[in-house]
Amino acid sequence: MRISELSAEAGVPVATIKYYLREKLLPEGLRTSPTQAAYGAVHVQRLRVIRALVESGVSIAETRKVIAALNAPPSSPYELLAVAHAAVAPEVEEGIDTSAALDLFVRLGGNLERYDATQLAVLARALRTVERSGFSLPPEVLDAYVVAARQIAEAETAGIPTESRDSVVRYVVLGTVMAEPVILALRRMAEQVVAAEHFGGRAESA
């Protein structure tokens, strides 16, 4: 199909498609003339993934890394997960104290001979930011986060599809990023539900 048809099919403006082509997020179409190229189903699917990532607040640079992981998946789901996480990990300055994060890693069931230094630093920074604000997470609350994270990960891992390598890649890479806003929104909603039960509150209808 032509770029105008691709635009209609994927619901993405032609100018945006051209931008993604320049940014190498989208593979070039098959040249049919010096000024025309043909696009296929792979372009439609890829456009949907790009839009989803960008709409989730993932930057163009991060999206490029995720797309690279989709293009050249490493060998096991474990390594793929590490690539996906690295792609969307915020930059963390070196030399951050990771002792509290390492403790949580062990409580999650982690093996000290196999940990991801980047993720450890990301967690360490999140903990430090909380601490610096003068706010402290009660130990019971942190315990609940650890238990919940482990339960979530077990359900997600059990759900990894087995029908094709491509489906594994999509599940792991997209699941990592795309589910985050769902989890955070559910937590906030649950906080309101539980707070309403405990403290009451003004009834509110849309």
Add this chain to the structure above:
Amino acid sequence: MRISELSAEAGVPVATIKYYLREKLLPEGLRTSPTQAAYGAVHVQRLRVIRALVESGVSIAETRKVIAALNAPPSSPYELLAVAHAAVAPEVEEGIDTSAALDLFVRLGGNLERYDATQLAVLARALRTVERSGFSLPPEVLDAYVVAARQIAEAETAGIPTESRDSVVRYVVLGTVMAEPVILALRRMAEQVVAAEHFGGRAESA
């Protein structure tokens, strides 16, 4: 204390403090002369909160709303939570289909006569973004998210401090925002731990 002393005490540059004053994030000091003002412990504490929010990626506009909630807390923890959530909620276009989100709200134990339309729309958009990407969350995984969100909220609600109104405000407002990066980092770490158990993977030391 003078602004230079406030800067040293809170570890925030003078220029940044002046910016926060202009942006009305920080209350004015007590004027001691046309060019000088005196600052106190409240300014130090407030500066720490602002830094924490900004470091967590909260925008200046959102930070202003959270600070407003800290200044003028509503009556119950339930309403305070709604204010804190509204302050940090992304903007969602009107008219989004909230039926799937409403279903999850009910599964969280929510009362249909008392729901927060904004949070419902935020969840609906997160679900729609996942769907549009062509990725679908398996029902078992979504179930795990619901259970985990409820458990987290129960631990958080049980941990609401009772010693003072100010501590309630800080706990609810900061806890909502500041814990999110911790929860997301723990989930990613748990995914790696569980994936390593299930699929193995290359040993990695820092």
